[in-house]
Amino acid sequence: MDKTPVTAGVAYAPGFARRWQALMLDHLGGAGLAVALPGRQEEAVPLPWLALLPVQRLIKRPSPDLFAPWTPSTATGDARPSVLVLPPGLDLPVGTHPPALGVLRLEPAHPSRMKDGAVEVRLIWDRPGRAPRLAAGASTCLDAPAPLKWATAHMAKAAALPAWTLGRYAREGEAFWDSLPEATASGPCRPGPAAWAGFVARLAAWGLERAWFDLLHRRQWYLALRPGDGDPMAPDFATRPFTPLFPPKGTGWADPFLFEHNGRRWLFAEEIPGQGRGRLCVLEERPGGGFGAARRILEEPFHLSYPQVFAHGGQVWMVPETGAAGQVRLYRCTDFPLRWELDRVLLEGPAADATFLEHGGRWWLFATLKRPGGSSWDELHLFHAPDRFGPYEPHPCNPVVRDVRRARPGGRVFLRGGRLYRPGQDSSGHYGRALAMLEITRLDAQGYAERPVARLEAGLVPGSFCLHAFEAQGGLEIVDGQRFVPIWR
Structure with a gap:
């Protein structure tokens, strides 16, 4: 399909622009230009929230600081882009005709709309003579009582939405527009002093609770098991409890992967020392059930986790998470299961939890990547290749x-x-809170779609407030959990 050329104007009000708008232009690249409009744009987050930001900056100034003032170096107010991106509170002057492709209105979340530990942003596409569509959306995590951290991650995600939307439109044309759902009105949200007092009180209570647990407890990851064939559609999949498998004192286990070799089953996992970076270990299943002592198999000068082990071409391979090294690395086993050597780098970049799948005659790599100001928890990227060993393309x-x-x-x-x-x-709410089970309904070189079908909550693992990995093989299901252990134990 021939690309539909699109140029996007990022609108700003002189004297009120912020660095998140500069980041938006960076994402748009050569297709973006700054457009000055008269008026006063609203802050992307409300003033009572902004009042907390100077205090946060004193504690730890974010990089990048997306709420710092910004003055475009090349303002092009007379240009006529094909679409205009409008920040909150700014609109086209009365009597001005919209661009040919209309306007994209950014709708960041208001703090009073935060719920369930996440905050959402929407991008609404309003074209002349057509009903508005929801062009894109994103959600970020509220994992600590730190408003500046929330706001930075929130706007880092928001700044990327126009480039993603217009990139899809450039490739797919009107078919992309037709695939978008109609946008529902969110309505204004301006809570009064009582609501803001409650917001600040919740922040304070959250901070005190975190300080209490962190001061008097240490965190420990551990594994948990139950019988089952790993079918998310089973009636009791989301309700059957797991039995904990605790590691020795002063260490932790997470990210379980099962692997059968020469008629024996092995459990590979991340081993987490009390202090220091993650490394990898293996436990052998006993003939009568249960697992033996953990043995260390791989340690690097950087953090290791998520040891996905597989057989291919008569050899045993492993792709652990090596995002701290800025690469996705493939290791080959030279003496199973204890000795491994680096074979090659599959992908450059700080990818988290790279996961492989063979489907439709191609190899697929799922991983999350971190944007500036964001986290490695909230954006899934997909890569594919003709062979397990690459080369992988985005x-x-x-x-x-x-x-x-x-x-x-x-x-x-x-x-x-x-x-x-x-x-x-x-x-x-916090890292690894629960696990969603998604059915993949489309996976090809042009598109991807999935739908939630089940959930595993942390409450299924006794004593845990996390559950963030799932493995099933040969009638056994394994997850991981995290608990608070008093420091005197």
């Missing part, structure tokens, strides 16, 4: 998921009953 719809409630991989993609399922971490 999917044109990346990021294919922008939702902290399901983006980050939480275990291998698997087939049950003819359906393809992907475990996705729900990190709303």
Whole structure:
């Protein structure tokens, strides 16, 4: 398909522009230009929230500081882009005709609309003579009582939406517009002093609770098991409890992966020392059930986790998370299961929890990537290659998921009953809060779609406030959890 040329104007009010608008222009690249409009744009977050930002900057100034003032170096107010991106509170002057493709209105979240540990942003596409459409949306995590951190991550995601939307339109033309749902009105939201007092009180209570637990407790990751065939459509899938498998004192286990080799089953996992970076270990299943002692298999000068082990071409391979090294690395086993050596780099970039799948004659790599100001929990990227060993190319719809409630991989993609399922971490509220089970309904070089079918809550693991990985093989299901352990124990 021939590309539809699109130029986007990022509107701003002189004297009121912020650096998140500069980031938006960076994402648009050569297709973006700054357009000055008369008026006064609203802040992307309300003033009572902004009043807390100077205090936050004293504690830790964010990089980038997306709410710092910004003055475009090349303002082009007379240019006529094909679409105009409007910040909150700014509109076209009376009597001005909209661009040919209309306007994109950014709707960041108001603090009073925050719920379930996540905050959402919407991009509404308003074209002349047509009903407005929801062009794109994203959700970010509220994982600590830190408004500046929330706001920065929120606007980092918002700044990327116009480039993603117009990139899709440039490739797919009107078919992309036709695929968008009609936008529902969100309505104004201006809470009064009482609502803001309640907001600040909740922040304070949250901060005190976090300080209490962090001062008198240490956190420990551990595993938990139950019998089952890993079918998310089973009636009791979301209700059957798990039995904990605790690691030795002073360490932790997470990210379980099962692997059968020469008639024996092995459990690979991340080993988390009390202090220091993650490394990898393996536990052998006993003939009568249960697992033996953990043995260390791989340690690097950087953090390791998520040891996805597989057989291919008569050899055993492993792709752990090596995002701290800025790469996706492939290791080959030279003496199973204890000795591994680096074979090659599959992908450059700080990808988190890279997960592989063979489907439709191609190899697919799922991973989350972190944007400036954002996290590695909320944007799923997809890559594909003709062979397991690459070369991998990015999917044109990346990021294919922008939702902290399901983006980050939480275990291998698997087939049950003819359906393809992907475990996705729900990190709303805090990292690894729960696990969403997604059915993949489309996976090809032009598109991707999935739908939630089940959830695993942390309450299924006794004592845990997290559940962020799932594995199933040979009648056994394994997850991980995290608990607070008093420092005197």
